[in-house]
Amino acid sequence: MKYYLLLYIGLYFLYQTESTIGPGDRKFSSRTSENIVHSSSSSDHSKSSVRSSTIPKESFPPSEIHVLQRNLLQENINPKIILENYQSYCYTCVNTRQFTYPTLIFITPWNNHGYDLVKIFTQKFDYISPVWFSIKRIDIEKYSIEGIHDIDIKWIETLKEKYPDIRIVPRVIFEEWSVDNIHVLFQSEDEKQQLSLTLKNFLIEYNHLFDGYVLELFAQFSSSSKADLHHIIIDIAERIHEIDNNTTKKKEVILTVPPLEEYFDNYDFQTLSEHLDGFIVMTYDFPNKEIGPVSPLEWIKEIMNRFLTSEVRSSIKIFLSLNFYGYRYDRIIPTPPKDQRQYHIRSILGQDYIEFLKQYYTTSVIIFDNRAHEHITLVYDYSMNDHHEQETSKPIIIIFYPSLISIYDRLQLATKLHVGAAIWDGGQGLDYFFDLF
Template structure:
């Protein structure tokens, strides 16, 4: 706050006014002769005795001190110049705090020519009346991630827009011969699951199940033994039943790297059969079919897809995190995303089972060193407030990005809804109120501020009219 005159001068002026006020008040409240009464007995009403009509001198001084403070505050506010107030107001971007009567599409917010002011203004204002409406015919799987717990609230509000929710809770560990344990059960929130299912009828809760701390020896022993595989299936089914789950999103393919894929297909087939017998779902996380930055096939290709597609309920395709810290750039270039789908299923036989990974976060790169860090909703909005950057559109990659000085950084994030790939844009709008070194920074921006739910809408291309068709 700026002052137009020195503080000591202001204090002297206020002290003089205090003395004059004290004399006037003391004269007015002085009782007439013979009218003194007991102060406590007189004040039997709602007011406290120390603030009665006949206060003693210490109390009066306390009251006057309070009046002096009030007078001081009043005087201070009048010293802020109009020009200073305008400058302060110009640095603060406005934010809507109320719901909107229209969805973002009808408000003209799904555009490629973004402005930082518009994003900040609208990021909290979603259409509550449309919060439960679905615009996509295929399956939509949302991950609730530990690095952005706001996704738990997003799932409650927008649960009806999803068919599956996958909290990142559980790990599968091998403890010995035919001995398996599912850890992370302390994170399972039964109350949250009941609340989400109540809001979204038919929603399936399928936590991610990560094969954690498995050695090469563990994989070899399990994949070569039918008894081990059978015991693994029993353990997983028992946990699903006891915890009231609808199945699992299994993450194991990347852990094995390029070894024993034939045995892994055999194990996954048996695991899916065990889950299906218990009326549970089996979804597999798979790496991109085209290695990022190259034209080489990835670890999971059309060959493996054709073998597992008939037995699994879905494939969570990791079409994001394309660049590296050494080669910053788009998070998920559209041409690469399209290639990953086409390589897996060139004849569109099983595309309804491909859950396309759409990252709703950005990546912040420092130009002066090989470093990058993810940017989720709250930080993304704060960056726009602090730097008010010019947001640019990369038409080739189909992503937004902007540069800002910290001193030189770039942020990149894909804008999926601008290409018809994100059917439920209101999720992004409601989620944000929930995305050093020398030189500038680069930020690659994405599909809204990012709710902590990684959307993977299934490619039901004939029904959705998705651009990847």
């Protein structure tokens, strides 16, 4: 009996999850619903689900051969292919770049496998951004950078020894600011100057380690005056660019920007591009409250084209963002009324996905959504006796997690648009993803 895969997108509204850059960023307004369209190569799951019942005990070790040459970039994949290859990156290719535009990778302390991976793949990246710091107002005209305890000096020195051209640009986030502190900053020129001086002096103190900042503040201060926000960002950039470290490489300031025009529009882009060194457009997470792709390819293209229509100086770097995480949706049992959400949502990282594939090795099916250019992993409840119920039932688990081909397609788009690629975050992915960079 053939069981038809029916995936209904847009019927199950999910609650918003508040966070900053990274998993769970589905916090913006909802969109119109879309139906998943399966490619012909993957719509017949009877083929893709045929596999030995013996779960691969471990992945193949690193290989001399690149994933492109091993024919692993396929729409029609299954758990066996992933479990056998996810750690099998090309060890002879770690110093060879496939993607020729600027690359940046975020590394977080809570996904510490990323620390080890960037030591292996250092030369594939131009910028490494450890997610260590936040800045807060602590008193009148006094600001503090928090997270200094996370600084790993030996790790940074190892990266710079291996690849002297690498630029370490830690992310600094403006979070958990009270309304009063925001108001004071935006109203006082002295406060603005002290904020920028704090960031400048910190870079001077750690001049041998850091090459600038990635700033994240636009979404956090979105309800404030745009003119004052521009002023704050420009002041910071000018202060940082004043630092003379006796080299030809100046300190850089890169800004993360939300993908929605109500937060960041072309006027913001034009105004700030004269002062900043780059923009990371946060296209890694589609603003969505519904079950659906993490970051559909056409949506990324639409967002990036909005910025690329602007006239900017050639030295400005623009990064398209890629997710190395996904989302898992578990059906709520017993089934709630139709006007209520039907699935719980949570983020899923690479190691979680591997453990999931082992647990559901014989029952999971992986299909390719050729509109979003993402793979979807589904598990159905085949314990039902009624075949009609089996054919029309909703999946009990739905997972959107990156695959080799989904990442490759986004890098191809970045190449076509002549923009860089930024990854959130290095420790969330699978080792063989790095062959593509």
